[in-house]
Amino acid sequence: MPPFPSSLLNPRLSFSLKPLFLFIQSSIAPLQFPVPRQLISAKPRNFSSLASVQSSAIDNGGSSSGGGGGRSGALSPPPVAEEFQRIDVNPPKGTRDFPPEDMRLRNWLFNHFREVSRLFGFEEVDYPVLESEALFIRKAGEEIRDQLYCFEDRGNRRVALRPELTPSLARLVIQKGKSLSLPLKWFAVGQCWRYERMTRGRRREHYQWNMDILGVPEVTAEAELISSIVTFFKRIGISESDVGFKVSSRKVLQEVLRCYSVPENLFGKVCIVIDKIEKIPIDEIKRELKATGLSEEAIEELLQVLSIKSLTKLEEILGGSGEAIADLKQLFLLAEKFGYSEWIQFDASVVRGLAYYTGF
Numbered sequence: 001m002p003p004f005p006s007s008l009l010n011p012r013l014s015f016s017l018k019p020l021f022l023f024i025q026s027s028i029a030p031l032q033f034p035v036p037r038q039l040i041s042a043k044p045r046n047f048s049s050l051a052s053v054q055s056s057a058i059d060n061g062g063s064s065s066g067g068g069g070g071r072s073g074a075l076s077p078p079p080v081a082e083e084f085q086r087i088d089v090n091p092p093k094g095t096r097d098f099p100p101e102d103m104r105l106r107n108w109l110f111n112h113f114r115e116v117s118r119l120f121g122f123e124e125v126d127y128p129v130l131e132s133e134a135l136f137i138r139k140a141g142e143e144i145r146d147q148l149y150c151f152e153d154r155g156n157r158r159v160a161l162r163p164e165l166t167p168s169l170a171r172l173v174i175q176k177g178k179s180l181s182l183p184l185k186w187f188a189v190g191q192c193w194r195y196e197r198m199t200r201g202r203r204r205e206h207y208q209w210n211m212d213i214l215g216v217p218e219v220t221a222e223a224e225l226i227s228s229i230v231t232f233f234k235r236i237g238i239s240e241s242d243v244g245f246k247v248s249s250r251k252v253l254q255e256v257l258r259c260y261s262v263p264e265n266l267f268g269k270v271c272i273v274i275d276k277i278e279k280i281p282i283d284e285i286k287r288e289l290k291a292t293g294l295s296e297e298a299i300e301e302l303l304q305v306l307s308i309k310s311l312t313k314l315e316e317i318l319g320g321s322g323e324a325i326a327d328l329k330q331l332f333l334l335a336e337k338f339g340y341s342e343w344i345q346f347d348a349s350v351v352r353g354l355a356y357y358t359g360f
Contacts, residue, residue: 094195094204109236110189113209116232117187120224122211125186127168133158135167147194161193165210173214182215219327222247223334230340240340246347247331251324252314253351256305260298270294274306274351306349314348 091097098106114124133150150160162168165188173180188210195204211228213221226245233243253274254267262270273288282303289299308314311332315325328346335341 094198096203096205110207112232112235113187113189116228116235117211119231120185120211120228122185122187125169125172125188126190127162127165127172127188129162129191130159131162131168131171133160135171136160136163147196149193149195162190163194164192165190165208166212169210169212183221184212184214186214187211219331220334223331223338226335226344227338227340230338230343240343243343245344246350247328247344248346248348248350249324249327250351251322251327252305252318252348253302255318255322255324256302257294257298260295260301262294262298266292266294270302271351274349277306277349306351308348309346311346314346 117124133145133148136144136148144163147163148160150158153159169186169188173184188208190208190210191205192208193205198204211225213225226247229245233239250271253270257267257270269292270289273285273292276288277285285303286299289302290296294302305314305317308317311325311328314328318325332341332344332346335344
């Protein structure tokens, strides 16, 4: 099997590995075929009996067998409606089929996911594709409701197709509680759905490869995760000239906000806004930050810090004694030891807006 083509992957990756997608298009026009809208359901013996009675009625000059002047043809079957509807045989918008040639490629890719995960000591898990709607709204905020395939089941419960795997991981870990031995190293390859605007390489149905480490407070967990993904890329023929990792720490944002006495309860809201920096205009970012309660001065200082791409320059602004700088230095030191320092770069604007993510 030749190396996996790098053109199928987004060359700009943040620290957290984005889901990988196989973007397959078909040039075959939609096929359509008629399906009767109205069908007659009857037992075979009823048709036989009907035919016998009709024959008897015809033989007796069109009168009913009772000879009582009944209506002629009263037992004739109703005519079948000649109405048809056309069914589009393409899969629903945003989803796809995997015929054998595409399934071979998918299996090849997923096998590499699993082999690399096990190489680094991770155990495979899986979760229901259908979860409580509240699980995703509580962890990701109300705004994710518009992206969910959600509905009320017959038991009047609000449920949703999973848009990602991490909330299910958190739910299972809480459910198991103290019965789990830490540190925990789990991985999963799962099908997910998000009802959102489709872009190149991103459909409403996608597969996500998760690798999670719980119970390791130091940045060694993050360093190991990056090492595993670099190993995966090398196995499929992708190099540091094709893709890279942008890394940062939420603690950078926390230290900036602390300088302007911003309350801790606003931190999550600010993270959600900052996570949109590359998605919406900067003026809109400023408006949303102001709506969270930040002052004009704090907003300008925050955006200045987030534009920094050098760890040395960040240290000049925040000082070298802070926890954020210490953690980032440790991560880059470990990257040197693992041998992938050329794959990563510092970018202060990388901040995930979801509640269950850790510092990096």
